[in-house]
Amino acid sequence: xxxxxxxxxxxxxxxxxxxxxxxxxxxxxxxxxxxxxxxxxxxxxxxxxxxxxxxxxxxxxxxxxxxxxxxxxxxxxxxxxxxxxxxxxxxxxxxxxxxxxxxxxxxxxxxxxxxxxxxxxxxxxxxxxxxxxxxxxxxxxxxxxxxxxxxxxxxxxxxxxxxxxxxxxxxxxxxxxxxxxxxxxxxxxxxxxxxxxxxxxxxxxxxxxxxxxxxxxxxxxxxxxxxxxxxxxxxxxxxxxxxxxxxxxxxxxxxxxxxxxxxxx
Amino acid sequence: xxxxxxxxxxxxxxxxxxxxxxxxxxxxxxxxxxxxxxxxxxxxxxxxxxxxxxxxxxxxxxxxxxxxxxxxxxxxxxxxxxxxxxxxxxxxxxxxxxxxxxxxxxxxxxxxxxxxxxxxxxxxxxxxxxxxxxxxxxxxxxxxxxxxxxxxxxxxxxxxxxxxxxxxxxxxxxxxxxxxxxxxxxxxxxxxxxxxxxxxxxxxxxxxxxxxxxxxxxxxxxxxxxxxxxxxxxxxxxxxxxxxxxxxxxxxxxxxxxxxxxxxxxxxxxxxxxxxxxxxxxxxxxxxxxxxxxxxxxxxxxxxxxxxxxxxxxxxxxxxxxxxxxxxxxxxxxxxxxxxxxxxxxxxxxxxxxxxxxxxxxxxxxxxxxxxxxxxxxxxxxxxxxxxxxxxxxxxxxxxxxxxxxxxxxxxxxxxxxxxxxxxxxxxxxxxxxxxxxxxxxxxxxxxxxxxxxxxxxxxxxxxxxxxxxxxxxxxxxxxxxxxxxxxxxxxxxxxxxxxxxxxxxxxxxxxxxxxxxxxxxxxxxxxxxxxxxxxxxxxxxxxxxxxxxxxxxxxxxxxxxxxxxxxxxxxxxxxxxxxxxxxxxxxxxxxxxxxxxxxxxxxxxxxxxxxxxxxxxxxxxxxxxxxxxxxxxxxxxxxxxxxxxxxx
Numbered sequence: 001x002x003x004x005x006x007x008x009x010x011x012x013x014x015x016x017x018x019x020x021x022x023x024x025x026x027x028x029x030x031x032x033x034x035x036x037x038x039x040x041x042x043x044x045x046x047x048x049x050x051x052x053x054x055x056x057x058x059x060x061x062x063x064x065x066x067x068x069x070x071x072x073x074x075x076x077x078x079x080x081x082x083x084x085x086x087x088x089x090x091x092x093x094x095x096x097x098x099x100x101x102x103x104x105x106x107x108x109x110x111x112x113x114x115x116x117x118x119x120x121x122x123x124x125x126x127x128x129x130x131x132x133x134x135x136x137x138x139x140x141x142x143x144x145x146x147x148x149x150x151x152x153x154x155x156x157x158x159x160x161x162x163x164x165x166x167x168x169x170x171x172x173x174x175x176x177x178x179x180x181x182x183x184x185x186x187x188x189x190x191x192x193x194x195x196x197x198x199x200x201x202x203x204x205x206x207x208x209x210x211x212x213x214x215x216x217x218x219x220x221x222x223x224x225x226x227x228x229x230x231x232x233x234x235x236x237x238x239x240x241x242x243x244x245x246x247x248x249x250x251x252x253x254x255x256x257x258x259x260x261x262x263x264x265x
Numbered sequence: 266x267x268x269x270x271x272x273x274x275x276x277x278x279x280x281x282x283x284x285x286x287x288x289x290x291x292x293x294x295x296x297x298x299x300x301x302x303x304x305x306x307x308x309x310x311x312x313x314x315x316x317x318x319x320x321x322x323x324x325x326x327x328x329x330x331x332x333x334x335x336x337x338x339x340x341x342x343x344x345x346x347x348x349x350x351x352x353x354x355x356x357x358x359x360x361x362x363x364x365x366x367x368x369x370x371x372x373x374x375x376x377x378x379x380x381x382x383x384x385x386x387x388x389x390x391x392x393x394x395x396x397x398x399x400x401x402x403x404x405x406x407x408x409x410x411x412x413x414x415x416x417x418x419x420x421x422x423x424x425x426x427x428x429x430x431x432x433x434x435x436x437x438x439x440x441x442x443x444x445x446x447x448x449x450x451x452x453x454x455x456x457x458x459x460x461x462x463x464x465x466x467x468x469x470x471x472x473x474x475x476x477x478x479x480x481x482x483x484x485x486x487x488x489x490x491x492x493x494x495x496x497x498x499x500x501x502x503x504x505x506x507x508x509x510x511x512x513x514x515x516x517x518x519x520x521x522x523x524x525x526x527x528x529x530x531x532x533x534x535x536x537x538x539x540x541x542x543x544x545x546x547x548x549x550x551x552x553x554x555x556x557x558x559x560x561x562x563x564x565x566x567x568x569x570x571x572x573x574x575x576x577x578x579x580x581x582x583x584x585x586x587x588x589x590x591x592x593x594x595x596x597x598x599x600x601x602x603x604x605x606x607x608x609x610x611x612x613x614x615x616x617x618x619x620x621x622x623x624x625x626x627x628x629x630x631x632x633x634x635x636x637x638x639x640x641x642x643x644x645x646x647x648x649x650x651x652x653x654x655x656x657x658x659x660x661x662x663x664x665x666x667x668x669x670x671x672x673x674x675x676x677x678x679x680x681x682x683x684x685x686x687x688x689x690x691x692x693x694x695x696x697x698x699x700x701x702x703x704x705x706x707x708x709x710x711x712x713x714x715x716x717x718x719x720x721x722x723x724x725x726x727x728x729x730x731x732x733x734x735x736x737x738x739x740x741x742x743x744x745x746x747x748x749x750x751x752x753x754x755x756x757x758x759x760x761x762x763x764x765x766x767x768x769x770x771x772x773x774x775x776x777x778x779x780x781x782x783x784x785x786x787x788x789x790x791x792x793x794x795x796x797x798x799x800x801x802x803x804x805x806x807x808x809x810x811x812x813x814x815x816x817x818x819x820x821x822x823x824x825x826x827x828x829x830x831x832x833x834x835x836x837x838x839x840x841x842x843x844x845x846x847x848x849x850x851x852x853x854x855x856x857x858x859x860x861x862x863x864x865x866x867x868x869x870x871x872x873x874x875x876x877x878x879x880x881x882x883x884x885x886x887x888x889x890x891x892x893x894x895x896x897x898x899x900x901x902x903x904x905x906x907x908x909x910x911x912x913x914x
Binding site for chain 1: 295296297298299408409411412524525527528531
């Protein structure tokens with residue numbers, strides 16, 4: 001199957017973004033864009049501004065200045081995270097953020113939230129539309145469970161699951177929103193080799209089968225070089241490189257800032 | 266009952282079911298969290314299209330085709346579809362590595378492979394250069410195969426069914442003509458035996474071989490359309506073929522396929538099968554995990570559990586066997602059933618069991634009785650691929666832990682030079698492309714050598730004692746079955762491993778490995794201090810404990826006229842644990858008697874020389890790979906022989 005990158009305006013485009021917390025410049029004049037169906041990796045030492053960038057795209061932070069565009073159209077400067085979710089943007093978190101007392105299935109169902117029609121009364125009375133909606137959402141959640149190969153833990157509270165499984169459930173919840181753009185914040189962190197291989201396969205499948213655009217922050221260079229189309233390198237709040245993996249590997253500024261020196265996780 | 270007697274091939278059985286019980290469920294599979302059902306009419310339609318589709322891929326009458334994957338309805342249907350056009354299914358073990366699958370496919374010369382998913386496709390691609398005859402690979406789950414468009418002959422099952430549908434539209438009689446050409450004497454499947462020794466052998470079985478014994482088994486246990494089974498054991502195993510295809514087609518019951526291998530226990534509970542098979546290991550695991558969970562229960566629940574378990578132990582089996590039990594005990598059992606047994610059966614997923622079987626190896630008598638005492642009709646049977654499963658079987662009231670039942674209807678069983686041999690209409694046609702092995706296994710008068718040593722007891726029940734080649738004799742000619750004795754010892758919680766000696770000796774002696782966890786726990790509760798295995802193993806109290814266990818085994822052996830003379834007379838507890846790293850055990854934890862006999866030659870001599878201790882130094886491999894020696898004085902104790910109960914009384 002051939003995967004075509006591009007075609008149409010960038011799914012997300014940041015232009016001359018500045019972000020500061022008091023005197024601290026978290027992001028300085030950052031411009032980055034991701035094309036439809038592209039896999040963009042963002043790397044950089046701790047504190048380079050990677051997570052800030054995610055938080056801007058997902059509406060948690062509002063930039064001090066700069067423009068954010070969604071499919072070519074400018075987004076309002078301030079947007080609530082749930083409004084961003086309705087644009088078709090979903091994310092996972094560096095530290096797992098699931099409802100640990102709820103089952104894997106219920107956690108994934110919460111990801112459907114942005115797609116659900118509201119009506120407390122209708123839901124409470126189990127009106128036909130409410131039941132149809134419930135069945136449809138459950139069907140989608142089950143497809144995700146099947147896709148991520150986690151049927152055996154469907155009814156298990158996620159707090160009881162091993163770490164690698166929780167990561168999978170979290171990906172499942174993000175997928176449940178049927179996003180066009182998926183932001184993955186260190187999806188492989190803390191995993192063993194086998195878990196990483198599984199996760200890579202899922203991430204690639206999401207991109208290739210559903211055409212979902214990906215931006216991932218990841219420290220594992222092997223993973224980054226293997227699965228991304230393009231790598232953007234950050235250092236001290238600035239973007240210092242933005243190129244295909246092979247070119248980034250040879251970039252002197254990148255080697256100096258990041259690849260050449262040991263970095264802590 | 267479904268399955269009209271005239272139907273003598275699998276495709277004809279399927280047609281009869283579609284005609285007579287077409288709207289009843291035939292196969293179920295849990296998909297997307299919901300059990301999806303196919304009726305007999307739907308299955309019949311699927312099989313018809315699949316059959317014609319497979320033929321269009323170049324699969325012809327007499328050709329072999331492989332089936333590889335977990336238990337999935339579409340894979341089950343491919344058996345019948347292939348048989349309908351006269352092709353021969355060759356199911357392979359789904360967890361085999363590529364090389365093992367290559368051996369079977371190459372040996373059988375398969376033309377087509379019907380497989381479950383990417384994992385199996387990858388294995389076939391890896392070894393494809395060894396399989397020049399393989400023209401097409403049909404997969405049922407397209408997941409991850411989108412990128413495989415350059416692989417020659419790779420096609421999805423849905424596309425094959427569509428081709429078949431088209432062919433059927435043009436010539437609606439095509440399929441029926443194919444079915445009419447099939448004969449009951451055609452080979453219906455080649456089942457490769459897993460082969461613990463040497464390469465696997467392909468067992469040739471005809472439709473008659475598989476259908477006739479299965480039909481009698483359906484009658485034996487009165488299986489009907491209302492029964493349910495869970496198909497979770499490998500499709501390449503003869504048992505699964507007989508339970509999930511042959512008996513399902515004959516009785517017309519429904520086969521349920523689990524969602525995934527990891528969800529089997531949940532699926533078991535949801536389905537609540539009425540007819541169930543599991544190897545002893547599964548029952549043992551169920552019991553262990555149950556006991557562990559009970560340990561953590563509240564005190565009141567633990568007390569109740571212990572009390573009613575004791576009631577069940579005393580009268581449960583008798584009630585199940587329909588024997589006379591005191592009305593008060595019966596009432597107590599009924600209360601226990603309400604409070605404990607029924608909820609327990611439900612939790613285990615065994616709440617609706619009418620008939621359950623175990624086979625394959627010896628089951629611990631305690632495990633066996635535990636399940637029966639809860640009211641679960643667990644029985645044993647003895648079978649082989651070469652017999653289309655059935656050689657002997659236990660009837661409902663004849664279930665016992667130490668026998669494998671009486672002769673299966675229509676099978677002749679005889680004991681020749683201690684070896685169990687059988688003959689009947691389930692007997693296989695030979696090993697595929699291996700006349701030497703066939704000649705070695707079949708006697709001139711048509712009996713099959715099982716390689717197992719056994720004998721019939723007074724009640725006419727077969728007891729399997731050992732592999733025939735391991736059975737020996739004491740100097741006075743008494744039968745000596747080492748594995749039988751070792752198994753009996755190992756059923757005791759204190760004993761982890763046992764090695765029995767006695768062939769061409771004047772008595773039976775044995776070496777014991779205690780179970781460090783169980784005996785250690787026992788010692789701690791009694792305030793016996795020990796520093797490790799070697800120290801614990803030489804304690805007098807521990808010797809007393811083991812002697813008690815051996816006494817039980819001797820009492821058991823005394824009940825058996827053939828084995829009375831082979832009671833254990835002397836024993837020692839080894840100063841180190843037998844270890845696969847030292848070559849004393851196989852990787853599957855079977856004792857290597859000859860290796861141990863050589864490694865501990867002095868101990869064996871000391872046992873038979875009548876000495877009461879022996880100083881030994883043994884070479885061991887430590888966890889980190891270093892080698893060293895352990896020196897110790899090993900005590901040797903005598904054990905009294907037991908007299909049979911009848912004589913004592």
